[in-house]
């Protein structure tokens with residue numbers, strides 16, 4: 001951020017968000033759609049007590065198939081003050097949450113840091129940065145003393161696919177650079193009694209018609225990251241939402257063959273430190289009701 005020109009993410013809109021919103025759809029007011037215990041993240045994040053998940057409105061990536069499109073594209077949510085956001089974090093901690101899970105936080109990083117500074121002495125649980133992967137290194141560096149766990153997507157290797165589905169042709173460049181910085185910040189994953197305390201989880205959602213792209217991502221991970229420096233979460237829960245109807249090739253569920261092809265390739269490469277989803281996990285229940293609960 002220079003002279004109020006927002007450059008928090010690779011879009012680099014350079015707008016003054018005191019006056020207008022950028023590509024993410026958000027001005028400088030924090031908006032939240034839901035804050036509640038969530039049980040559908042990876043087991044080391046949700047555990048039995050749940051992850052204290054805060055769903056922010058708006059998004060800097062806005063994939064055409066987003067399952068949370070009412071938030072990301074339509075910006076459903078309620079404006080909250082910095083003070084209220086701090087209270088929300090502490091209320092989730094009081095409810096027994098394993099962590100504070102910030103969902104789509106990129107466009108609010110500067111504000112979240114101030115909130116975490118304000119409640120630093122009272123917040124005892126890890127903070128999770130749960131993003132779509134379209135991140136800038138400089139923004140990730142800002143999180144060094146604030147975030148313990150990164151849930152980082154690597155969605156695309158191919159620039160054309162990244163452009164077609166997320167209008168972000170430089171997605172892989174930024175996502176791959178960011179994951180290296182995240183690992184540098186957190187160090188290798190630390191899990192105690194089944195619950196993650198520090199580290200990076202790399203998520204990849206296999207898309208219909210995208211198994212070759214998924215395998216390119218696995219190749220990159222294999223050649224560029226140390227195997228013990230991250231946990232891999234290979235997801236098959238794709239369900240066609242929102243504007244996927246405009247792209248017939250992704251307007252369907254993933255087939256068992258497609259997912260198993262990618263899964264077997266991961267196993268072949270020895271990328272077995274992580275989570276592989278069962279076919280039955282492709283359900284709409286993964287998407288909670290966005291009804292301002294806890295806000």
Ligand code: SF4
Nearest residue numbers: 006009012013022024
């Ligand atoms: S955070 Fe929003 S306004 Fe800032 S650069 Fe990214 S898309 Fe643009």
